[in-house]
Every structure is written in structure tokens, then in C-alpha cells.
Amino acid sequence: MDEKKRKPDLGLLRLVAPYLRAHKPLIAVSVFALLAGHFFSLSLPFLTRHAVDVDIKGGDPAGLGRTAFLFGGALLLGFAFTAGSNLGVSYLGQRLLYALRLDVLRKVFRLPSGYFDRTSTGTVLTHLTNDVEAVRQFVSEGLVTVAGDLILAAFVFAAMFAVNWRLALATAVSVPLFLLATALFRKAIRTGFRRVRAANSEINTALVESLGGHSVISLFRHRTPAIRHFDGRNREYLDAYRQVVDAYAAYFPVIEVVTHLSLALVLAVAHFRMGAAVKPGEVFALFALINMFFRPLRDLAENFNTFQSALAALERIDRLMGEPEPIADPPRPRLPGRAPGGEIRFERVSFSYLPGKPVLRDLSFSVRPGEKVAVVGATGAGKSTLAHLVPRLYDVDAGSVSVDGIDVREWPLAGLRERLAVVPQNVFLFTGSAADNIRLFAPEVGRQAVVEAARAVNAHGFIERLPKGYDENVLEEGMSLSTGQKQLLAFARAFVAKPSLLILDEATASIDSETEALIEKSLDRLLEGRTAILIAHRLSTIRRVDRILVLHQGRLVQEGSHEVLLKQDGLYRQLYEMQALALA
Numbered sequence: 001m002d003e004k005k006r007k008p009d010l011g012l013l014r015l016v017a018p019y020l021r022a023h024k025p026l027i028a029v030s031v032f033a034l035l036a037g038h039f040f041s042l043s044l045p046f047l048t049r050h051a052v053d054v055d056i057k058g059g060d061p062a063g064l065g066r067t068a069f070l071f072g073g074a075l076l077l078g079f080a081f082t083a084g085s086n087l088g089v090s091y092l093g094q095r096l097l098y099a100l101r102l103d104v105l106r107k108v109f110r111l112p113s114g115y116f117d118r119t120s121t122g123t124v125l126t127h128l129t130n131d132v133e134a135v136r137q138f139v140s141e142g143l144v145t146v147a148g149d150l151i152l153a154a155f156v157f158a159a160m161f162a163v164n165w166r167l168a169l170a171t172a173v174s175v176p177l178f179l180l181a182t183a184l185f186r187k188a189i190r191t192g193f194r195r196v197r198a199a200n201s202e203i204n205t206a207l208v209e210s211l212g213g214h215s216v217i218s219l220f221r222h223r224t225p226a227i228r229h230f231d232g233r234n235r236e237y238l239d240a241y242r243q244v245v246d247a248y249a250a251y252f253p254v255i256e257v258v259t260h261l262s263l264a265l266v267l268a269v270a271h272f273r274m275g276a277a278v279k280p281g282e283v284f285a286l287f288a289l290i291n292m293f294f295r296p297l298r299d300l301a302e303n304f305n306t307f308q309s310a311l312a313a314l315e316r317i318d319r320l321m322g323e324p325e326p327i328a329d330p331p332r333p334r335l336p337g338r339a340p341g342g343e344i345r346f347e348r349v350s351f352s353y354l355p356g357k358p359v360l361r362d363l364s365f366s367v368r369p370g371e372k373v374a375v376v377g378a379t380g381a382g383k384s385t386l387a388h389l390v391p392r393l394y395d396v397d398a399g400s401v402s403v404d405g406i407d408v409r410e411w412p413l414a415g416l417r418e419r420l421a422v423v424p425q426n427v428f429l430f431t432g433s434a435a436d437n438i439r440l441f442a443p444e445v446g447r448q449a450v451v452e453a454a455r456a457v458n459a460h461g462f463i464e465r466l467p468k469g470y471d472e473n474v475l476e477e478g479m480s481l482s483t484g485q486k487q488l489l490a491f492a493r494a495f496v497a498k499p500s501l502l503i504l505d506e507a508t509a510s511i512d513s514e515t516e517a518l519i520e521k522s523l524d525r526l527l528e529g530r531t532a533i534l535i536a537h538r539l540s541t542i543r544r545v546d547r548i549l550v551l552h553q554g555r556l557v558q559e560g561s562h563e564v565l566l567k568q569d570g571l572y573r574q575l576y577e578m579q580a581l582a583l584a
């Protein structure tokens with residue numbers, strides 16, 4: 001990935017700025033608590049020095065008691081403030097996670113269908129889970145803590161010199177060793193975590209595909225290769241994480257050694273200078289301070305990684321948030337008249353999903369209000385594509401699609417999609433009851449409207465026979481609807497929407513003749529008084545239309561009624577004879 005070469009840009013922090021701005025008081029309180037916690041922790045070595053050099057040396061038990069009391073108080077306050085600051089910062093991180101995830105999901109909904117053609121579900125899923133989590137971690141464990149650690153290290157350093165500069169200098173000798181160990185450690189965990197992240201994204205993709213393709217995997221005895229494929233990713237994750245764990249395992253003991261080396265150096269200097277320039281209390285204080293000094297530095301080395309992976313995650317989120325939204329409301333939408341209308345016009349439409357691979361070419365036709373038109377053609381002819389252009393799932397490359405005399409790109413998007421219902425080739429069911437799947441969770445659609453729609457399209461019968469009727473969860477374990485039932489449910493969905501235009505992309509799957517008869521009857525009710533484009537695979541569907549359009553490789557090659565087209569020596573007759581149209 002390009003992530004390796006490019007240095008993440010600190011300017012990306014502007015992405016989190018609005019979320020942080022919303023929590024200014026919380027940040028102020030957390031930072032204050034952090035500083036106060038540091039202050040009280042830092043006072044402990046000084047109290048120790050006072051106890052040894054003044055109270056004990058001076059033989060003052062009452063004074064020692066007072067100092068001990070202060071020590072206890074400082075310890076308690078330091079603990080309280082540090083705990084408070086941790087709490088505030090964690091809470092801040094969770095608030096950010098919540099808000100950022102919602103914003104990313106909102107963005108995902110605004111993206112055009114084309115984005116999902118070129119991006120795997122696993123990748124989008126990783127944005128919504130790992131990437132937002134990395135940013136949270138950065139805010140709660142990185143930003144404030146890093147700033148706090150830097151401040152603490154600087155304070156401790158100054159305090160060490162304030163206690164005794166000779167002893168402090170002795171400590172400084174071990175600093176290069178610390179820096180070397182840290183540099184090696186950072187390099188190891190950086191490459192390790194980068195591998196972990198890449199493996200994680202691949203695991204997500206493999207999982208999404210395994211779940212989505214579960215039946216294909218079973219049916220085609222693809223299980224062993226699928227497991228082997230997954231195992232490869234899983235093992236890479238394991239290996240990558242081991243690299244990280246190894247680095248930690250070596251680094252922490254090294255830091256312990258460096259810390260104790262400093263302590264030894266302090267003792268050595270004390271040995272040579274004792275009496276003249278070093279007091280025992282100062283040695284005690286220095287011991288405490290040295291322990292305090294390396295901890296934040298070690299944390300910084302650790303947090304540096306969080307910081308980097310958060311920047312990389314931010315970069316990915318930034319790229320996602322910056323994706324263009326070509327399919328949006330026009331700046332000045334044209335409002336259609338009040339009349340329901342129902343006219344569709346394609347004018348010299350060309351369209352391709354991928355540059356250089358045209359799917360629709362110079363396609364022109366129109367459907368008058370109330371007219372029913374069938375579109376037929378071989379598989380891959382571009383029929384479903386045509387259906388995608390009317391509700392603007394995709395926009396045309398050239399030419400125009402208009403509804404009721406207005407180019408679809410000039411319609412308010414919601415208004416356009418309200419006027420139109422599409423029954424797609426493959427019906428998607430959501431987790432929820434049968435009723436929810438018909439009303440698509442729209443609270444304003446009451447139970448009565450749902451039942452009415454189901455009755456109108458003959459879905460009522462089978463829904464009522466479900467164990468819990470309209471409240472049956474249609475995706476529950478063991479509860480799955482047949483293709484025909486899904487089709488009827490989708491009809492009810494369209495019926496509830498009361499559209500003036502209907503596009504039906506007929507499922508190619510064959511269904512039994514009883515269901516077929518049911519669907520035919522339902523279709524009559526659904527089409528009543530509406531303009532419709534029926535992408536037809538069945539002769540029974542074709543029979544009820546006014547006109548048939550024959551599509552071949554994205555071009556309109558024939559147009560007319562079933563009888564007229566059959567008489568012509570053209571593609572329609574070929575399709576008919578090859579039984580590409582299911583002749584039920």
C-alpha cells in the first residue's frame with residue numbers, strides 16, 4: 001500500500017478537531033486534572049528528601065509525622081486527580097468514537113453505487129470498525145496522554161536538577177542507551193502493526209465473503225480451499241502480532257535495565273561525593289524521580305505507535321470522507337407539477353460502469369403516462385442497468401433520462417425516488433419482521449397500510465401462515481422465504497410506496513406454476529394505473545404490456561407488440577425460439 005511510503009500528514013488532525021471542540025469543558029477539566037495529578041506525584045520525592053535530610057537527620061519525630069501526613073495526602077490527591085483525568089479522557093474517546101462512526105456511516109450512505117463496485121465490503125467495514133477505533137485510541141490514549149507524558153518528563157527532568165545537578169547529570173549518561181533501545185523498538189512495532197492492520201483488513205474481507213458466499217462454498221465443495229485461504233490471512237495476523245509481542249518483550253526489560261543503571265550511577269556518584277555535595281535525602285529523592293522519568297518516556301515510545309496508526313487511519317477516513325458524491329440533490333432542483341404524471345424518457349443515453357466498456361449505447365425510447373412497456377434481451381444486454389439509471393443509482397455518461405419532462409439530475413433526489421418504485425432482480429431482506437420489511441421501517445406506515453398492501457399483491461396469505469404472522473422475523477434462523485415469497489414481499493413494498501412509476505426487474509429464477517399464477521395476479525394489481533417498465537423474462541409478463549423493447553448489447557434493436565415482433569425475423573424471435581424467455 002502507498003501508506004508505507006507516504007508520511008502521514010499532521011494536518012489530518014483537523015478531522016478530529018470538530019469533535020474535540022464539542023467537548024471543550026471536558027478537555028479542560030481532564031487536562032487540569034492531569035496536571036494536578038502530576039503536581040502531587042512530583043511533590044512526593046521532595047517530601048521524601050525533606051523527611052530524610054531535615055526531619056530524620058534533625059531528630060524531629062513530630063516533623064516527620066507532619067511530613068508523612070503530607071506525603072499521604074499528596075499520594076491520595078495525586079491518585080484522585082489522575083483517576084479523574086483518565087476517566088475524562090476515556091469518556092472523551094468514547095464520545096468521539098460514537099460521533100465519528102455515525103458520520104462515517106452517513107457518508108457511506110451518500111456514496112454512489114459505483115464506489116461499492118470498486119471497494120470491497122471488507123474495506124468499508126474496516127473503516128467503520130478498526131479505523132474509527134484507532135482514532136478513538138489516539139484521542140484517549142494518545143493525544144492527552146502524550147501531551148501529559150511530555151510535560152511530566154520535562155517536569156521530572158527539571159526536578160532532578162533541582163534536587164542535585166551532579167546526580168542528575170549521572171543519570172543523563174544512560175539516556176543514549178534508552179534512545180537506542182527505543183529507536184529499535186519503534187521500528188519493530190511500526191512494521192509489526194502495519195502488517196497486523198493489513199492482515200486484519202484481509203481477514204475482514206475473507207470473512208465477509210465466506211459468510212455471504214456460504215452456500216456457494218458448501219455446494220461447490222470449496223470449503224477446504226476457503227479455509228486454507230482464510231488460514232493464510234489468519235496466520236499472517238498471528239505472525240505479525242508475534243513481531244509486535246517480541247518487540248515489547250525485549251523492550252520493557254531493557255528499559256528496566258536502563259532505569260537501574262541510572263540508579264547505580266547515582267549511587268556511584270554519591271559514593272565519591274558523599275558528604276561534600278550529596279545528602280542521603282537527595283539520593284532517595286533521585287531514586288524516586290528516576291523511576292518517574294523513564295516511565296513517561298517509555299509510554300511515549302509506545303504511544304508513538306498509536307499516534308502513527310491513528311494518523312494512517314485518519315488518512316483512510318479522510319479519503320473516504322472526501323469521496324465525491326456525484327449523485328446528490330442539484331443546487332437548484334426543478335420541482336415537478338402536482339399531477340402524478342408518470343412519463344419516462346431516455347434520450348440518446350450512453351452509459352458505462354467502467355471507462356471504455358460501454359453498457360448502454362445511444363439508447364432512446366419513451367414511456368407514456370400509464371403505459372406498460374417490457375424490456376427483453378439476452379443476459380448482460382443492459383436491462384438491469386437501464387433500471388438503475390431512472391432512480392439515479394448511477395448517472396448517464398451522455399444523453400439524458402427524464403421523468404415527467406424533467407431530467408432526473410434536476411429532480412430533488414428524494415422527490416424522484418418517492419415518485420418511483422423499483423422492484424429489483426434480487427430482493428434484499430432486512431433483519432426484522434415481515435411488516436417491517438414491507439414498510440422498510442418507515443414509522444409513518446401503519447399496520448393497516450401494510451396489511452392492505454400485502455392483500456393487494458397476494459402476500460397476505462403466506463405471511464398470515466407464518467408462525468407469528470406479520471411479526472415473524474423473516475431472517476431468523478431456519479426462517480427464510482422462498483424466491484416467490486420474496487418477490488411478493490417486494491411487490492408489497494412497492495405497493496406501500498404508492499409510486500406513479502414502477503420498474504420491475506423480474507427475477508430470472510424459475511418458480512413453481514402455482515406461485516407464478518399468484519405473482520401474475522399480484523402484478524395486475526401492482527400495475528393498475530401506473531406507468532411501468534417491466535424487465536421481463538416470462539412470456540406471461542410480456543403478454544400484459546403495451547409495447548416491447550428488445551435490447552441487444554446496450555442498443556435498442558426492435559420495438560413493438562409480441563405478435564408484431566414474432567412476425568419479424570429478428571432477435572425477438574430468436575430469443576423466443578431459444579426459450580431465453582421462459583415460456584410458462
Ligand SMILES: Nc1ncnc2c1ncn2[C@@H]1O[C@H](COP(=O)(O)OP(=O)(O)OP(=O)(O)O)[C@@H](O)[C@H]1O
Pocket residue numbers: 117353354359377378379380381382383384385386425
Ligand atoms: N456494477 C457493475 N460494475 C461493472 N459492470 C457491471 C456492473 N453491473 C453490470 N455490469 C455489466 O454491465 C453489463 C450489463 O449488465 P446488466 O446487469 O444490465 O445485464 P442484464 O441485461 O440485466 O442481464 P440479466 O438478464 O442477466 O439480468 C454486463 O456486461 C455486466 O457485466
Ligand SMILES: [Mg+2]
Pocket residue numbers: 383384385425505
Ligand atoms: Mg439484470
